[in-house]
Amino acid sequence: MEFSRINTDVLVIGGGLAGLNAAIAAAEKGAQVVVMDKGKIERSGSIGGGVDHLGAWLNSGPAWDTREAWLENAWRIGKGTAHLSILDATVCDELAAALDRLERLGVPLRQPDGTYLRTQAFGQPGPTTINFNGKRMKPALAKEVRRLGCRVLDRVMTVTLITQKGVVAGALGFHIRSGEPFLIEAKATIIATGSTNRITQNPRMNAFNTWQCPLDTGDGQVMAFNAGAALTNMEYMRITIVPKGFSAAGLGAFTAMGGRFLNAKGEYYMEKNYPAGNKAPRNQIVFQTLKEIQEGRGPVFIDCTHVTGFDARHLATTLGYDKDTLPDYLAQRGEDITKRPLAVDVSEGLQCGPTNETGSGVKIDRHCASTVPGLFAGGDAADHHRCVRGCVTGGFSAGKGAADYALKTNAIEIDPTPLRDAFDSFMAPLRRKTGLSYGEMEEVIGKVVSEHMAVGRTEMGLNIGFEKLKGIESHIGLLKAENFHELMRANETRSILQVAKIMNRAAEYRKESRIKPYHYRLDYSETDDQNWCGLVVVEKDGEGIRLSFDRTVHG
Amino acid sequence: MPPVIDLEKCTSCGLCDEICMMDVIYMKEEDSRTMPYLKYPEECWHCGVCRQDCPSEAISIRFPWYSLII
Secondary structure, three states, X not given: OOOEXXXXXXXXXXXXXXXXXXXXXXHHOOOOEEEEOOOOOOOOOOOOOXXXXXXXXXXXXXHHHOHHHHHHHHHHHHOOOOOHHHHHHHHHHHHHHHHHHHHHOOOOOOOOOOOOEEEOOOOOOOOOEEEOOOOOHHHHHHHHHHHOOOEEEOOEEEEEEEEEOOEEEEEEEEEOOOOOEEEEEEEEEEEOOOXXXXXXXXXXXXOOXXXXXXXXXXXXXXXXXXOOOOEEOOOOEEOOEEEOOOOOOOHHHHHHOOOEEEOOOXXXXXXXXXXXXHXXXXXXXXXXXXXXXXXXXXXXEEEOOOOOHHHHHHHHXXXXXXXXXXXXXXXXXXXXXXXXXXXXXXXOOEEOOOXXXXXXXXXXXXXXXOOOOOEEEOHHHEOOOOHHHHHHHHHHHHHHHHHHHHOOXXXXXXXXXXXXXXXXXXXXXXXXXXXXXXXXHHHHHHHHHHHHOOOOEOHHHHHHHHHHHHHHHXXXXXXXXXXXXXXXXXXXXXXXXXXXXXXXHHHHHOOOOEOOOOEOEOOEOOOOHHHHOEEEXXXXXXXXXXEEEEEOOOO | OOXXXXXXXXXXXXXXXXXXXXXXXXXXXXXOEEEEEEXXXXXXXXXXXXXXXXXXXXXXXXXXHHHHOO
């Protein structure tokens, strides 16, 4: 086996929304760039099929429409899950340029009359979200990446980073159809691999019917962790509200256009229970919904029957921007949301940032640098970026930081000989004729995570869960794959298991509850700002996990 | 499972195979013709990209029966 070797200044792992913005930034700085993605960058990642929102401030006059108001809100809703100085540098500094860039590339952020359509949801201080048709956002960005001369390796899964003397010097990967092995030597490497899905049991009876992209399986976070980089906010298990039989994006559209949460007793429970009502932060909507169901007032619904005229037509349209097939689903199910309330449920869990403003994953500084030289992160895989805004700003910021570093750094000489063994360990499932499929193993991981680490955590439950995850790990050597597609999935399963272990230890360490129900400890059910306002930091320690705390302060 | 490909309309261009992020759609030779098929239908994320980008509008979305009931 011989690697196809490529030298570059900057390697971007993950060609989703953050990765493509990172690639553009690095290329504009004059760096050579390679982008590797498990799919094809024109259509891969969480917004590959479209998106309808970008949270922004536009300085249009009102106090809520400013950078200061956004940061204040990030602190209020984020409850200390980010350093405001890092949000300021990697998100706020980049927003205006990001909006200009998207418009220059043909993403229609404005309505045909030149104005922005702006909506309010999820605890925002005003109608800050730009509502737009983002169905062709990925093709537009991909076109620019290719125009700038970035080398794109579509359908290549990255399996491990190359570390030489404590410095990240590139990565190894394989083509998911042909199996061609790649060795990328890079002066700087960016993790832009999104969040971790497929980690809990899926109430929709299909492991791949996830709210966010099921191709995002924490590969980058695990590679960074194994290379010695710190991760933070990994304890949070995020959940949303979805239509009963189909886990899909769209909650923001429902609530922004006036949807009201209704219980089986005919009560509008968010309006009754929470000051911001239906426009409460997402975690509050999920928390209150779980409470309604647990206390016997379910099933629950989103009621849009009062939405009429432009708003009703727009709701139908924008749901299809955010999730292309959601209108088909509703039609095939016989639902008319203008005629009767839509039955909804809580989604599966995923590991990602605790709020729409604050992230989880690779711990970054103001230049998106990780704690290991040569390694950077942006977007949902970085601990200070979330959602579309976080990807278009934070991704770009990571590209700039990585290019600045790469252009003043000498390449490290790499000896491929020891790398062959490392690479070979990721190929092992191909050699097994009998064993466990990735599906079987993920079912067991999902069972353990759902039973011991989901909403309502306890010390004993978490510890039992951790032992069970170690038990699953002892079977990882049995994973089999009949082809390179299955090999990709088997390696994703390894990533998911590792993220589950990290999530478990971080959740056990944080002896309080924060952003309930995303980290809800039944044995420490209150939020304790005195001791726990900040980030739980997770690092590799031999074969174990080292935990520490990084306090955050307002200001 | 979600994408339903109308082989009468399909021109065998292979774009759906190329752009499917979940690597669900493959091409195969059958009756001396290259045509797309769903190799891993259960791994479809219902992103709708294949339908959006199919140049001959040969793809429609049909949800699994159980998802319309539960």
